Amino acid sequence: MNPEISVKIDDKEIKTAPGVNLIDLAKEHGIEIPHYCYHPALAVAGNCRICFVEVEGMPHPQIACNTPVRDGMVVRTKSELAVEARKWTLEFLLANHPLDCPVCDKAGECDLQNYAFKYGRSHTDFVEKKRTPATVRLSDKLMLEKDRCIVCLRCVQFLRDVDGKEELYVHQRGNSAEIATAPGKDLESDYQLNTADICPVGALSPTNFRFAERVWNLEKRESICPLCPRGCNTKIDIKDNVVQRVVPRFNKEVNSYWMCDEGRSYFSKYHTNRRRIEGFWHRGEPIDAASFFVSVARRLQQEAATDILVLVSNWLCNEDIQAIADFVDGSLSAATISGPPFKEGGDHLLRRWDFGPNARGLRDIFKGRFHEPNKLKQSFKLALSFGVTPSKDLNIDELIYLGAYMEPFIANTLYVAPGVAHGEIHGSYTNFAGVVQSFDTFLEAPVQAHTCEEFIGKLLPLLEHR
Numbered sequence: 001m002n003p004e005i006s007v008k009i010d011d012k013e014i015k016t017a018p019g020v021n022l023i024d025l026a027k028e029h030g031i032e033i034p035h036y037c038y039h040p041a042l043a044v045a046g047n048c049r050i051c052f053v054e055v056e057g058m059p060h061p062q063i064a065c066n067t068p069v070r071d072g073m074v075v076r077t078k079s080e081l082a083v084e085a086r087k088w089t090l091e092f093l094l095a096n097h098p099l100d101c102p103v104c105d106k107a108g109e110c111d112l113q114n115y116a117f118k119y120g121r122s123h124t125d126f127v128e129k130k131r132t133p134a135t136v137r138l139s140d141k142l143m144l145e146k147d148r149c150i151v152c153l154r155c156v157q158f159l160r161d162v163d164g165k166e167e168l169y170v171h172q173r174g175n176s177a178e179i180a181t182a183p184g185k186d187l188e189s190d191y192q193l194n195t196a197d198i199c200p201v202g203a204l205s206p207t208n209f210r211f212a213e214r215v216w217n218l219e220k221r222e223s224i225c226p227l228c229p230r231g232c233n234t235k236i237d238i239k240d241n242v243v244q245r246v247v248p249r250f251n252k253e254v255n256s257y258w259m260c261d262e263g264r265s266y267f268s269k270y271h272t273n274r275r276r277i278e279g280f281w282h283r284g285e286p287i288d289a290a291s292f293f294v295s296v297a298r299r300l301q302q303e304a305a306t307d308i309l310v311l312v313s314n315w316l317c318n319e320d321i322q323a324i325a326d327f328v329d330g331s332l333s334a335a336t337i338s339g340p341p342f343k344e345g346g347d348h349l350l351r352r353w354d355f356g357p358n359a360r361g362l363r364d365i366f367k368g369r370f371h372e373p374n375k376l377k378q379s380f381k382l383a384l385s386f387g388v389t390p391s392k393d394l395n396i397d398e399l400i401y402l403g404a405y406m407e408p409f410i411a412n413t414l415y416v417a418p419g420v421a422h423g424e425i426h427g428s429y430t431n432f433a434g435v436v437q438s439f440d441t442f443l444e445a446p447v448q449a450h451t452c453e454e455f456i457g458k459l460l461p462l463l464e465h466r
């Protein structure tokens with residue numbers, strides 16, 4: 001049986017499979033059908049009625065989100081019937097909505113603002129006073145401006161159907177309908193900020209971004225969340241070399257449309273305010289870069305015949321790890337390779353318990369040569385660490401360290417070099433399921449910071465010439 005059927009949308013003949021959602025099909029072919037409550041990852045709710053289209057043979061406008069396509073269907077999205085129906089829907093959706101776009105965080109990326117401009121009426125017939133329910137705190141992470149809510153129910157559906165938490169519900173009915181938590185209860189979901197992403201208006205706002213920036217002033221980049229080995233795909237908003245906001249980017253295979261709340265806070269918690277290693281150091285004293293590399297090369301060659309411990313971080317990209325593997329093979333005859341311990345498992349949705357993005361890439365590249373930290377012998381004369389804080393259980397006489405952030409142990413370290421952090425490198429991570437994902441640089445690194453590849457590139461000629 002040939003699964004192909006033929007549908008006409010706005011005079012465009014489209015071949016497709018039966019049962020496809022009309023909004024998705026139209027979008028695929030460059031035709032916009034406005035929608036609020038419909039979301040491709042949620043069940044069809046049919047609440048908002050903004051997606052009205054005319055379907056030939058039907059006397060009334062139809063909601064496109066609940067109209068699976070069938071062979072021979074003729075759809076008009078711009079006919080008088082569809083346009084009028086949409087206008088009146090908007091009139092009702094705006095009945096209680098305040099005209100506060102200039103002070104709303106959603107301005108610039110708000111579907112109510114955009115659709116009202118494109119499809120709405122320039123005046124209203126309502127003479128009634130708008131309702132002005134209070135702004136409420138849903139949790140430490142999320143605020144709800146009730147007057148902006150159009151009761152599309154995406155937030156309720158996400159928490160209930162995707163996260164499995166019945167934490168939001170609709171209080172009252174009709175004109176008085178409001179989104180609410182159970183009396184006296186905060187939202188507890190670890191994924192609650194996804195509701196702010198999918199809220200089509202400015203009703204839900206994250207406390208850590210509320211009133212912070214206008215979205216059109218932010219530089220938009222794409223990346224991968226580094227906090228756990230899921231590797232959720234992200235969009236990053238930056239201003240003045242500081243990450244202001246992280247939101248999920250769709251990847252069907254890895255994270256769908258979602259990410260966890262903790263992943264969004266990576267930069268504010270683990271990067272932005274941490275003191276960086278700047279310059280090169282020898283036992284707590286500054287040293288110039290040229291002397292640093294000559295001294296490190298000499299020290300490594302003095303110990304070339306002994307068992308040097310090479311610690312490799314699971315925060316490094318595959319390319320840096322490969323450079324370290326090549327360096328060890330070519331220049332260190334008796335090295336032991338290890339890194340941070342791996343924490344198995346994860347939660348019910350996305351989060352994995354291991355801290356860092358690339359434990360799998362690290363183990364895939366070194367294969368059997370990687371020693372799990374609990375199987376290491378305890379004493380080494382010399383260790384070379386690429387971003388790993390050595391465990392207190394290890395007895396290391398001398399340490400050479402390349403890393404991004406100041407740590408207490410650095411004051412007594414033999415040699416220290418400034419490294420780059422996530423966001424300042426490009427490369428790829430291998431996620432826990434083996435998916436290799438590339439990412440680009442989006443932050444400027446401190447002037448002297450070196451990637452592992454650059455560090456090794458400066459060391460190698462000095463080793464060869466001795």
Ligand code: SF4
Pocket residue numbers: 148149150151152153154155156179195198199200201203204
């Ligand atoms: S808060 Fe936003 S997502 Fe939730 S029902 Fe209201 S408009 Fe929809």
Ligand code: SF4
Pocket residue numbers: 225226227228229230231232255259260261262263264350351352
């Ligand atoms: S699940 Fe993991 S990768 Fe995804 S956002 Fe959370 S911490 Fe980041």
Ligand code: FES
Pocket residue numbers: 034035036037038045046047048049050051063064065066
């Ligand atoms: S998008 Fe179709 S009714 Fe809301």
